[in-house]
Amino acid sequence: MSPRVVDPVARRQAVAEAVFRVVVRDGVEQASLRNVAEEAGLAIGSIRHYFDSHDDMIIFAAEALIHSIDQRIFAHVQSLGDRKGDLRRPGERVLSEVLPLDERRRDEAVLWLAFATAARTRPSLLPRAEQLFDGLRALCRRVLTVMRDSGTVAASLDVALETERLASLLNGLTVDGVLHPGRMTPELTLSLLRKHLDSLR
Template sequence: MSPRVVDPVARRQAVAEAVFRVVVRDGVEQASLRNVAVEAGLAIGSIRHYFDSHDDMIIFAVEALIDSIDQRVMAHVQSLKDRSDPRRPAERVLSEVLPLDDRRRDEAVLWLAFVTASRTRPSLVPHAERLYDGLRMLCRRALTVMSEAGTVAATHDVALESERLASLLNGLTVDGILHPDRMTPDLTVSLLRRHLDSLR
């Protein structure tokens, strides 16, 4: 009987997904090697085979989260070129980072958990910075397209408005995670839409 061949890429991704489940359910502090191994249905030695340390495992999971969000957002970025009403494609793209359904809510919980953890875990700081910068780049790209189409008034400073929009998205995300019964998906989208409309 030939030995079972394990795909190391798939195994590392499966471990990252186990980290996600533990963090969403119990928080970053509970994502130990042992707890993640149990969640993934693996021996702790298997986890150590693919990751040099606990930090290495957590960093891999954060990068996997960032890559997943990036891929989904970039799949929608082309729609920004729709000049029939540039506010709507911008709203659609920006909504991808808001907790509007189970998948995006889990991602938002993970984002908040990892970014908060970076305050006391230096190894996470570069990844938190990547998330911070990525959101601002997305906002700037959306507002630049709207500005070129004339749906952002020329009196607005796009760089400053990108910071304001990123801050709004962060606030909506935190409120949607912590107060989901009050900051509902419908209210979240309405506030984003109202903000984009106010830039005309």
């Protein structure tokens, strides 16, 4: 009987998804090699075969999260400039992809906050936290620039300043949506985002 061939890319991704589940449920501090191995249904030795250290595993999971979010948002951003008419609603749809409006996006938001918070005391995570910080601002800048160029917001809009304001709003909505989901509901979250975009005319 020939030995089973394991796809290393798929195995590393499966471990990253196990990290996600542990972090969402119990926090980054509980994402030990042992706990992640148990969650993934693997031996610790299998985890160590694919990752040099615990830090390596957590960094890979953070990068996998960033890649997943980027891929999904990129598809929305690509079609943004093709739309005609009022781009505030398409802009709202693009921006809402980073907000905790359903279970998948809420889990992503929990992971984003967990990794960003952990980066304060884990220098190895800092570059990934900075990547998330910069990525949100790049998204806001792209949406606002398209909206300004299409005439759906004021032509005199200070894109640099409004990028920071919009990113801060999205951050606040995300934190409140994760920590107080019963109060910052998806409906209220979208209403506040829509109100902000409408105010830029």
